[in-house]
Amino acid sequence: MLDKNKLAAAVLLLSSMITSAGVHASQSSFQQPAPVAPVDAANWKNDARIQAIRKMVDAVNAALTRRHYKISQRKFEFCEPYKDTLRRIAVDRNGIVRSYVTEAGSEDSALKWEYYYDESGRLRFVFISGGAVNESQLEHRIYFAEDGKRIWEEHKYVKGPGYTFPEIWPDEDLKKTKVARAFSATSACPEILVRHGRKRR
DSSP states (O other): OOOHHHHHHHHHHHHHHHHHHHHHHHHHHHHOOOOOOOOOTTGGGHHHHHHHHHHHHHHHHHHHTTOOOOEEEEEOOOSTTOOOEEEEEEEESSSOEEEEEEEOOSSSSEEEEEEOOOSOEEEEEEEEEEETTOOEEEEEEEOTTTTTTEEEEEEEEEEOOSOOOSOOOGGGSSSSSSSHHHHHHHSSSSSEEEEEEEOOO
């Protein structure tokens, strides 16, 4: 017969081993993923999310060059500061907006917005460029995650002393959704229509 004290010790040891294994398994199962390193001025170009977006932008530009999208354009006279003078939209074969471009300005500055959308129609990148009468030239980049949050935003003057353009571009001034509706919207400024090779206002 087994010694009762030895049997009790063996049961206690086995119970302890099972509990320890369960704790380690639980810790492994609920282990949190490694945190994503914050994007900053030193590493943003090498960030995997930024690189994926830039690859998408290159693909959209290539498709535009090869005329794989349906492109529509509208032009307007200048009548009020920062009302659109140009709207251009590119739609893929699935009816998804992949590119949208607008231009607008005032008496002392002018800007161009170039929007890029992924295959699901989500805004992923905006490039804003332009300048002012003081010879400042702006390049402003905004990268968006799939959930619409900003990954990185860069505000840079490549020439001149700078101007009053916003360093953090307001969401309400960006075309994040309802892009086709924005393209078709009525403008306060007269549209320049082209028919049979002639402009008509």
